[in-house]
Amino acid sequence: MEMPVPNADVIARKAQLVDGLARILPAGAVISEVSETRAYECDALTAYRCPPLAVVLPRTTQEVSAVLKLCHAMGVPVVPRGSGTSLAGGALPTADSVVLGVARMNDVLETDYDNRFIRVQTGRTNLSVTGAVEQDDFFYAPDPSSQLACAIAGNIAMNSGGAHCLKYGVTTNNLLGVTVVLMDGTVTEIGGAFLDSGGLDLLGLICGSEGQLGVVTEATLRILRKPEGARPVLMGFDSNEVAGACVSDIIKAGVLPVAIEFMDRPCIEACEAFAKAGYPMCEALLIVEVEGSADEIDEQLAVILDIARRHNPVELREAKDADEAGRIWLGRKSAFGAMGQINDYMCLDGTIPVTALPHVLKRIGELGKQYGLGVANVFHAGDGNMHPLILFDANKPGDLELCEAMGADVLRLCVEVGGCLTGEHGVGIEKRDLMVDQFDPADLEAQMAVKDVFDPNWLLNPAKVFPLAVSQSRRHVALAAE
Amino acid sequence: MRPETEAELAEMIAAAKGPLHVQGGGTRSVGQPVTGDVVRTAGLTGITLYEPGALTLVVRAGTPLAEVEAALESEGQRLPFEPMDHRGLLGTGGTPTIGGVVATNASGPRRIQVGACRDFMLGVRFVDGQGTIVKNGGRVMKNVTGYDLVKLLSGSWGTLGVLSEVSLKVLPKPASAATLILSGLDIGQAVTVMSHALGSPYEVSGAAHVPAAGQTLLRIEGFAKSVAYRAGKIRQMFTQHDVAVVDDAAAVTEIWTGIRDVAPLQDRPGDVWRISVKPSDAVQVAAQLNAEALLLDWGGGLIWARMPEGTDLRARLGGIAGHATLVRGSDASRAALPVFHPEPAPLARISAGLRARFDPRGILNPGLMAG
Numbered sequence: 001m002e003m004p005v006p007n008a009d010v011i012a013r014k015a016q017l018v019d020g021l022a023r024i025l026p027a028g029a030v031i032s033e034v035s036e037t038r039a040y041e042c043d044a045l046t047a048y049r050c051p052p053l054a055v056v057l058p059r060t061t062q063e064v065s066a067v068l069k070l071c072h073a074m075g076v077p078v079v080p081r082g083s084g085t086s087l088a089g090g091a092l093p094t095a096d097s098v099v100l101g102v103a104r105m106n107d108v109l110e111t112d113y114d115n116r117f118i119r120v121q122t123g124r125t126n127l128s129v130t131g132a133v134e135q136d137d138f139f140y141a142p143d144p145s146s147q148l149a150c151a152i153a154g155n156i157a158m159n160s161g162g163a164h165c166l167k168y169g170v171t172t173n174n175l176l177g178v179t180v181v182l183m184d185g186t187v188t189e190i191g192g193a194f195l196d197s198g199g200l201d202l203l204g205l206i207c208g209s210e211g212q213l214g215v216v217t218e219a220t221l222r223i224l225r226k227p228e229g230a231r232p233v234l235m236g237f238d239s240n241e242v243a244g245a246c247v248s249d250i251i252k253a254g255v256l257p258v259a260i261e262f263m264d265r266p267c268i269e270a271c272e273a274f275a276k277a278g279y280p281m282c283e284a285l286l287i288v289e290v291e292g293s294a295d296e297i298d299e300q301l302a303v304i305l306d307i308a309r310r311h312n313p314v315e316l317r318e319a320k321d322a323d324e325a326g327r328i329w330l331g332r333k334s335a336f337g338a339m340g341q342i343n344d345y346m347c348l349d350g351t352i353p354v355t356a357l358p359h360v361l362k363r364i365g366e367l368g369k370q371y372g373l374g375v376a377n378v379f380h381a382g383d384g385n386m387h388p389l390i391l392f393d394a395n396k397p398g399d400l401e402l403c404e405a406m407g408a409d410v411l412r413l414c415v416e417v418g419g420c421l422t423g424e425h426g427v428g429i430e431k432r433d434l435m436v437d438q439f440d441p442a443d444l445e446a447q448m449a450v451k452d453v454f455d456p457n458w459l460l461n462p463a464k465v466f467p468l469a470v471s472q473s474r475r476h477v478a479l480a481a482e
Numbered sequence: 483m484r485p486e487t488e489a490e491l492a493e494m495i496a497a498a499k500g501p502l503h504v505q506g507g508g509t510r511s512v513g514q515p516v517t518g519d520v521v522r523t524a525g526l527t528g529i530t531l532y533e534p535g536a537l538t539l540v541v542r543a544g545t546p547l548a549e550v551e552a553a554l555e556s557e558g559q560r561l562p563f564e565p566m567d568h569r570g571l572l573g574t575g576g577t578p579t580i581g582g583v584v585a586t587n588a589s590g591p592r593r594i595q596v597g598a599c600r601d602f603m604l605g606v607r608f609v610d611g612q613g614t615i616v617k618n619g620g621r622v623m624k625n626v627t628g629y630d631l632v633k634l635l636s637g638s639w640g641t642l643g644v645l646s647e648v649s650l651k652v653l654p655k656p657a658s659a660a661t662l663i664l665s666g667l668d669i670g671q672a673v674t675v676m677s678h679a680l681g682s683p684y685e686v687s688g689a690a691h692v693p694a695a696g697q698t699l700l701r702i703e704g705f706a707k708s709v710a711y712r713a714g715k716i717r718q719m720f721t722q723h724d725v726a727v728v729d730d731a732a733a734v735t736e737i738w739t740g741i742r743d744v745a746p747l748q749d750r751p752g753d754v755w756r757i758s759v760k761p762s763d764a765v766q767v768a769a770q771l772n773a774e775a776l777l778l779d780w781g782g783g784l785i786w787a788r789m790p791e792g793t794d795l796r797a798r799l800g801g802i803a804g805h806a807t808l809v810r811g812s813d814a815s816r817a818a819l820p821v822f823h824p825e826p827a828p829l830a831r832i833s834a835g836l837r838a839r840f841d842p843r844g845i846l847n848p849g850l851m852a853g
Binding site for chain 1: 533534535536537538557558587589593594597598600601610614615616617618620621622623624625626627628629630631632633634636637638642653654655656657677680681682683704705707708711758759760761762780783784803804805806807822823825826828829832833835836839840851
């Protein structure tokens with residue numbers, strides 16, 4: 001993956017920069033020794049690494065503002081970082097950049113059950129937001145798989161989803177307001193503990209902008225009362241097509257499960273070997289979960305099971321108690337770990353129309369054969385967000401490149417059937433060059449115009465989202481303007 | 483001007499020599515008055531894709547809302563965000579279009595539970611102020627590919643671009659619904675009741691208070707048995723109050739259509755404001771406004787207020803966080819008061835910057851959202 005040539009002039013001013021940062025931040029908040037900046041050289045897309053010039057770990061919005069003001073004045077690119085769990089390289093530094101990590105900003109600022117919101121500093125982890133309110137039976141709905149580690153800042157940057165978004169939506173649907181620091185150091189609030197904005201929806205624009213428009217330091221998030229109960233059911237089918245048709249029929253029937261998860265045979269086998277959840281050996285498994293009181297759950301599951309039976313399942317397993325429910329989820333939740341045990345893998349994230357599921361799964365299988373790489377599929381079927389795991393051997397020369405080429409073909413396939421490159425992970429550097437497959441030049445121009453307005457010098461996370469060739473003229477003008 | 487295709491729309495905008503007044507059905511005459519050649523999207527019609535099994539609808543912007551709703555109804559689905567019909571309140575004629583719904587982010591009582599129009603928007607196609615056709619988003623439910631211009635265009639009142647096609651997530655229409663009516667509550671008690679109900683696990687899909695009728699309304703929707711169960715549970719929460727239950731489908735629809743369209747404020751002239759605040763602030767706001775008539779929706783978070791013509795309602799909010807829009811105002815009121823809530827300086831600068839980029843000639847509904 002190509003990264004822009006670092007600005008030698010910026011690198012030459014490292015001492016001056018570090019000195020300036022040390023003056024505006026408390027002791028211990030600036031990291032500039034090469035041995036220490038290395039900890040920030042990559043995120044969860046570990047194939048790509050580059051230590052930054054320096055790392056800053058501010059504790060307050062004012063400190064973030066001071067850092068951005070200085071970097072703005074000195075023309076230094078800034079790479080914002082939450083917990084560094086991006087699978088797309090969203091927090092990958094360049095050699096001429098300052099990494100601005102919000103990990104030390106993790107306070108709960110306000111909890112309000114009457115108005116059903118929580119206000120937090122954005123370095124707080126996703127799971128610990130729910131952790132702050134669950135003793136009172138509330139929760140924060142978006143639940144990305146990395147929720148134990150990932151920060152709200154990164155969730156907002158990538159507009160993260162999770163398994164339960166069929167019912168509860170993704171981050172943008174649960175975000176009420178932000179405190180954002182613009183690249184020139186300006187601090188402003190967008191939204192708040194009330195709904196919708198009066199003017200243009202700048203909150204909706206900030207969410208999912210991959211840290212390119214501003215640094216979000218505080219967030220007001222919607223919290224919800226926990227349902228009375230939830231129960232999953234497991235279904236096995238002898239083909240992906242039939243499982244796909246079943247998903248579509250369930251959605252059409254008027255029940256809205258909180259989650260519909262899909263696993264194919266390679267994934268089932270790996271999970272079974274790893275977690276021994278007692279899954280049946282078949283071509284496709286669905287886990288469907290519904291919520292409500294015991295009676296409400298029974299009523300919804302009756303409808304769902306009735307639909308499933310019409311598709312001749314090889315297995316139908318209802319959880320009778322919490323223990324059985326746990327076992328149904330066990331395999332699914334350990335899927336990524338299980339795959340990691342047997343292979344290196346690359347996790348894709350394209351979304352497709354649910355109706356295209358059987359066709360896309362078949363084509364992915366064919367591409368796997370063509371490239372000579374194994375693929376396991378585990379994904380959120382209800383909303384069409386695929387997660388094909390392409391297996392490769394990192395120690396085998398050329399295998400990573402082969403895997404990336406196949407990944408690009410799979411994502412192009414997603415676009416071809418009416419879907420998109422990324423459903424919840426973000427573009428980052430990983431899918432940057434494929435943007436031209438989904439968007440026309442005018443579409444990209446409109447998006448880049450937004451960045452021009454928020455960050456005219458293209459200093460915030462500049463090498464992400466847009467193909468380098470497409471953003472080059474802007475980044476060069478910005479450099480020349482310093 | 484009445485383009486029949488997106489390409490024609492693009493040509494017309496590119497060739498425009500002066501300001502354009504962009505309209506769908508012309509039913510939502512909110513904002514500062516616009517002078518310019520009228521561009522109507524009413525010729526851009528038709529559902530281009532509807533997949534009930536994927537909960538997705540793609541439709542051209544000028545398609546009448548009624549046509550969209552009928553298509554969804556035939557598959558037992560609906561637009562979940564319950565868009566308001568502005569005609570009753572504003573006294574306008576015309577036919578509401580789906581593009582108008584999106585351009586105004588029109589969202590009704592169910593917004594409190596499921597989200598606003600913008601939350602159900604999956605994709606847009608639009609023509610910017612220079613006549614360039616732009617697409618963003620798509621037709622799938624989870625999509626973080628690039629910036630979210632879909633949300634930016636939703637609620638931009640035709641000032642950044644003219645929508646030509648929109649894609650939406652739709653939801654199944656529940657089998658049944660009920661409304662609990664609590665009588666005799668003052669605004670403080672009503673907000674407390676609504677907060678408790680919305681903070682319960684019983685999935686309340688509407689929470690409104692009509693002071694004139696002395697009624698507090700709570701809506702529950704779903705399978706019949708589930709609705710009965712949850713209605714019973716909520717009733718038990720409020721045994722100290724007088725609670726009646728309406729479970730006739732037509733009656734429930736009528737009640738909430740009235741709330742959605744602000745029926746209780748329609749009968750008299752005067753400026754009508756739409757105020758969005760933290761629900762618990764509603765009590766103080768109501769006390770400070772000295773309004774002629776009030777309607778509370780979204781558990782108190784949305785306050786509709788009818789005020790004597792020309793009243794600067796924002797001055798009476800006394801620093802309470804939120805925003806107020808002058809939805810119905812005479813020309814004199816609109817000349818004297820910004821229709822949309824003034825933004826803090828940094829956001830006003832960004833909004834102006836975005837307009838300058840999407841519409842550099844300043845010809846799309848110029849001034850409509852201006853302060």
